[in-house]
Amino acid sequence: MDRHSNPYTPGAGAKPPVLVGRDAELEDFRVAFERLGSGQFARSFVLDGLRGVGKTVLLNEADVLARERGWISSGVVECNEDDELPLLMARLSHRALRRLSMTRRVSGAVKRALGVLRAFTFAMDEAGSWRFNIDVEAVVGVADSGDPEADIVELLAEVGAASAQHGSGAAFFLDEMQFLGKRSLALLAAAMHGISQQNAPVLLLGAGLPQLPLMLKKAKPYTERLFEYRTVQGLPRASAATALTVPAQRLGASFDQAALELILDHSQGYPHFLQQWGETIWKEAESPTITLRDARVAEELVNDELDRRFFRDRYEKATEAEAIYMAAMADLGDGPRASSEIATHMGMRQKDLSVRRAGLIEKGLIYNPIGTQLDFTVPQFAPYLRRVHPFDPKQQPTRGRPRTSSPRARASKNV
């Protein structure tokens, strides 16, 4: 069919043609913006979920909701592995204030908040390596004590106050939060705790991989009460069907039931897989009625696309020793596995594998669903690994040599 009209969106954070199955979350965000905007209490949100399930898309939607309700938004900012919280907070504040000063006449409150941000950057960035373009004099005595927790609270309160003068408040969006270290997460929790006690109109919406709630809890036990947690799940079968069929219907195309069933079985309701299926089958189908034959032809192409665009970058993030560990995990089958079982399967002691395990968790490739169980953060990763890296109990890592020389793998920071 015509490639120009292809409605599907298999890309990171790409707005889907129909956002299915997220009404409850969007309603929760709406209520929080409205409550906090009118001076009532509302908690900040933390979303968690597997790769490709739709977390970034939800943050982007929440950003739209916030702006529709007069909130000043930072837009979504992604955390990277070595990011320190003060820099991220400065970045979020700068983006929100810049948007505020671009869209409206710059008021005294905005100038003051920019001045406070400048003072904050002086206090936090002794090396002078941060690059923020702020052409306002630093305000002395606010957010410049050098104590990150107190200074972040003061900075956010200033940004909130400036935003409230022009609308409802300031909304901050942080993606890939699992890349923050324990210190940064503890600082973030303490800062949001401080802000909520002041009832300042500042709402944080954060997202990350499934280990994020536990990471926050380990950083500060009270985060359980501080944040509203939402796990973003794959779509139930009926919603997954809607995600595929409605965009097609709008363009006069349809799926035969058998074709639809095959796609739903294959994609297991994971939004990224559904979009990939949609995109590929749209390209391949010859008539507007998509048949089982089209689905069978598309299957191999979808697998290729997913291998190249979804799985491979993540696999290449692992060192050779970590890849062997993952191959052993995948060899045991799909679903969570106890770390003791993986060690036995490899014929090694658990403690000799702890570095690999920790490395994979840090890179966001595996996580602990419960206790000592381990699972992949990437859906359908086990079958992929069995294809590209069959487990060989005799395989040993080659000491000191990187497993891959692909520049793409080395350049990509996020998995």
Ligand SMILES: Nc1ncnc2c1ncn2[C@@H]1O[C@H](COP(=O)(O)OP(=O)(O)OP(=O)(O)O)[C@@H](O)[C@H]1O
């Ligand atoms: N509710 C939804 N309905 C249909 N498609 C969706 C939905 N949510 C997300 N998608 C699609 O799924 C894909 C993945 O979305 P997104 O990038 O937001 O996932 P993610 O959870 O942030 O993944 P990652 O952890 O890899 O960053 C995109 O192609 C997007 O268009």
Ligand SMILES: [Mg+2]
């Ligand atoms: Mg994302």
